[in-house]
Amino acid sequence: MSTVDSQQRVLSGMRPTGRLHLGHLHGVLKNWVKLQHEYECFFFVADWHALTTDYGDPGIFEENVLDMVIDWLAVGVNPGSAALFVQSKLPEHAELHLLLSMLTPIGWLERVPSYKDQQEKLREKELDTYGFLGYPLLQAADILIYRAGYVPVGADQVAHVELTREIARRFNHMYGREPGFEENAMAAVRKMGKKSARLYSSLRTAYQQQGDHEALAKAQALLKEQQNISIGDRERLFGYLEGGGKMILSEPQVLLTPACNMPGLDGQKMSKSYGNTITLREPLEDVEKKIKTMPTDPARVRLKDPGDPEKCPVWQLHLSYSNQKTRDWVVAGCKSAGIGCLECKKPVIEAVVAELEPIQKEAAQYERDPDIVRSIIAEGCETARECAKETIQEVRSAMGLNTW
Ligand code: TRP
Ligand code: SF4
Numbered sequence: 001m002s003t004v005d006s007q008q009r010v011l012s013g014m015r016p017t018g019r020l021h022l023g024h025l026h027g028v029l030k031n032w033v034k035l036q037h038e039y040e041c042f043f044f045v046a047d048w049h050a051l052t053t054d055y056g057d058p059g060i061f062e063e064n065v066l067d068m069v070i071d072w073l074a075v076g077v078n079p080g081s082a083a084l085f086v087q088s089k090l091p092e093h094a095e096l097h098l099l100l101s102m103l104t105p106i107g108w109l110e111r112v113p114s115y116k117d118q119q120e121k122l123r124e125k126e127l128d129t130y131g132f133l134g135y136p137l138l139q140a141a142d143i144l145i146y147r148a149g150y151v152p153v154g155a156d157q158v159a160h161v162e163l164t165r166e167i168a169r170r171f172n173h174m175y176g177r178e179p180g181f182e183e184n185a186m187a188a189v190r191k192m193g194k195k196s197a198r199l200y201s202s203l204r205t206a207y208q209q210q211g212d213h214e215a216l217a218k219a220q221a222l223l224k225e226q227q228n229i230s231i232g233d234r235e236r237l238f239g240y241l242e243g244g245g246k247m248i249l250s251e252p253q254v255l256l257t258p259a260c261n262m263p264g265l266d267g268q269k270m271s272k273s274y275g276n277t278i279t280l281r282e283p284l285e286d287v288e289k290k291i292k293t294m295p296t297d298p299a300r301v302r303l304k305d306p307g308d309p310e311k312c313p314v315w316q317l318h319l320s321y322s323n324q325k326t327r328d329w330v331v332a333g334c335k336s337a338g339i340g341c342l343e344c345k346k347p348v349i350e351a352v353v354a355e356l357e358p359i360q361k362e363a364a365q366y367e368r369d370p371d372i373v374r375s376i377i378a379e380g381c382e383t384a385r386e387c388a389k390e391t392i393q394e395v396r397s398a399m400g401l402n403t404w
Contacts, residue, residue: 008039008040008149008150009039009040009041009042009146009147009148009149009150010035010039010040010041010042010148010149010150010151010152010255011041011042011043011044011142011143011146011148011150011151011252012028012032012041012042012043012044012151012152012153013043013044013045013046013049013087013139013142014028014043014044014045014046014068015045015046015047015049015050016045016046016047016050016060016061016064016065016067016068017050017054017060017064017272018060018064018272019067019071019279019280019281020068020071020279020280021270021272021277021278021279021280022262022270022277022278022280022352023260023262023264023269023270023271023277024071024280025075025262025280025355025359026260026262026320027154027257027259027260027262028152028154028257028260029071029072029075029076029077030075031152031257032072032077032082032152033075033076033077033078035152035255036077036078036081036082037081039149039150041081041082041083042082042083042085042146042148042383042384042387043072043077043082043083043084043085044084044085044086044087044090044142044380044384045065045068045069045085045086045087046087046142047061047065047086047087047088048087048088048093048094048138049087049135049138049139051131052129052131052132052134052135052138053118053122053125053127053132054125055129055131056125056126065086066370066373066374069084069373069376069377070363070366070367070370070373071280071281071363072084073362073363073366073373073376074280074281074359074360074362074363074366075280075359075362079376079379079380082380083379083380083383083384084376084377084380085377085380085381085383085384086377086381087142089377089381090145090381090384090385090388092145092385092388092389092391092392093138093141093142093145093388094141095392096141096144096145096391096392096395097134097137097138097140097141099395099396099399100137100140100141100144100167100171101134101137102399103167103170103171103174104137104167106133108163108166108167109133109134109136109137109163110133112136112159112160112163113159114136114156114159114160115132115133115136118132119132136159136160136163137163137167139157139160139163139164140160140163140164140167140168143161143164143252144164144167144168144249144250144252144391145387145388145391145392146384146387146388146391147231147235147249147250147387147391148252149250149252149253150252150253150254150255151164151252151253151254151255152255152256152257153254153255153256153257154256154257154259155256155259158254158256161252161253161254162254164251164252165251165252167249168249168250168251168252169251171248171249171395171398172239172245172246172247172248172249175245175248175395175398175399176239176245176246176247176248176398177245177246178245178246178397178398181236181239181240181245181246184233184236184246185236185237185239185240185246188229188233188234188236188237188240189201189237189240191228191229191233192226192228192229192237193228196222196226199219199222200219200222200223200237203215203216203218203219203222203241204219204240204241207219207241207242208243216241216242219241220238220241223237223238223241231390232390232394235247235248235250238250246398248394248395248398249391249395261316261319261320262320263313263316263317263320264276264277264313265277265278265290265291265294265313266294266295266313267295267312267313267316278290278291278352278356280356280359280360280363281359281360281363282356284353284356284357284360287349287352287353287356288349288353291314291317291345291348291349291352292342292345292349294313294314294345295313296312296313296314296341296344297309297311297312297334298311299311300334300337300341303337303340304337305337306334306335306336306337307334307335307337307341308334308335309330309331309334309335312334314341314344314345314348315330315334317348317352318330318347318348321347321348321351321352321355322347322348322351326347330344
């Protein structure tokens with residue numbers, strides 16, 4: 001049984017919707033690479049999520065799943081520090097989704113802002129489906145099944161994590177009273193060892209009898225640092241502290257990913273649906289071509305017409321890729337018509353190429369040997385399964401299943 005503090009666990013998922021691009025790299029992946037050094041990370045391919053909107057197009061998954069994991073690996077997501085897996089290989093997510101659906105009011109799902117928004121936006125896709133309505137609950141199951149403490153997401157997904165918290169609370173409230181809870185909790189106290197057990201008990205008393213919140217916080221900290229009790233016992237002791245039942249599902253926190261300003265080739269946000277991307281495995285000649293043909297400030301018709309970087313998408317790229325000195329050179333040269341646009345683009349081309357070259361070298365190795373990628377995924381699935389099984393067992397018995 002895992003004794004890792006699940007509050008230090010990070011979980012995030014990404015839909016396999018095609019080749020990843022610079023927007024993903026700067027918006028999401030660099031953050032993942034950083035997080036994998038600080039937390040126990042679980043990153044997964046959310047193929048069921050993609051099906052909620054692209055169920056009419058099943059062919060996209062076969063390639064995209066493997067390709068996406070190759071991109072993750074190529075940018076430095078390390079399977080030694082993070083479990084990389086595929087959602088549909090973990091039926092436990094689906095079972096938890098089903099069980100949670102029993103206690104999820106439809107209104108909670110209808111009120112999630114992305115529901116109506118996306119239906120409007122993706123009109124051609126016929127999203128009046130049960131699966132699409134339930135997709136934030138599927139996301140809640142993804143998170144809760146690992147008892148993740150933190151979920152790195154962008155602002156558009158915050159409401160989903162909030163829903164997850166509400167579901168966890170509702171679940172704990174309804175099912176947190178397991179039979180024999182007191183006895184189990186007391187046995188768990190003893191498992192902490194004499195010294196910690198005594199401290200825990202006195203802090204609990206101080207909180208329950210005098211309402212001492214500092215004692216509560218201290219006791220929670222004490223539980224977090226226990227190495228030799230199982231996750232189940234830890235949740236039991238968290239619940240026991242506050243007098244309630246067992247906390248079977250733990251409420252995750254959002255780790256807000258800072259908005260990424262990576263512009264696409266046309267100055268809008270880089271996105272596949274705008275057709276303005278540079279993919280991570282774009283041939284480097286094409287990278288050069290694409291940047292060379294990017295639009296610039298329309299005022300610069302001729303070389304001697306001065307321009308304004310603020311009106312130019314290339315400037316946005318300088319903001320991501322260039323140092324202060326280069327930026328000063330751009331601003332001065334553009335406003336005085338001292339440099340041409342091609343000249344101005346050169347340092348950006350060099351910087352993007354320098355960024356992509358090592359990524360592409362790495363990716364090429366995995367492309368040559370996709371079995372390595374498959375075995376990385378298989379291993380990630382195993383790690384995930386171990387943890388998911390533990391939660392689903394507890395959920396089943398809390399809901400009265402599994403009793404014989
Ligand atoms: N819904 C997310 C998206 O569309 C992907 C996702 C699925 C996810 N499950 C998750 C993200 C769990 C974080 C945690 O981008
Ligand atoms: Fe844009 Fe640079 Fe041309 Fe100015 S000089 S318009 S910043 S590409």
